[in-house]
Amino acid sequence: MVHHIVMWKFKPEIPEEKRPGLKAAMKENLNALVGKVPGLLEMNFVDEPLSSSTHDIALVSIMEKAEDIAVYGSHPAHVAVADTYVRPYVTERACLDY
16 A cells, blocks of 8 residues: 655635635545545545644545556546645645655
């Protein structure tokens, strides 16, 4: 199994009061990718990090094998979710795969 961890910060111009709704939409739509993207086994969206964290939100994905990361990244369902619910609102992406 392979873990794909991605963390983001919200763009500074995103108001605090809008962030809970954005997090909920991100979580719902990212979790819905399980069963749609080959090799994607599990999604865990982190929307309440501890105050010691350096990022606002994170996604921990579990995939069958390393090659599935590229499949996930280019899969049309993932691209649509990322382009609609994630990328317009975030910055400072960090990624770790292991």
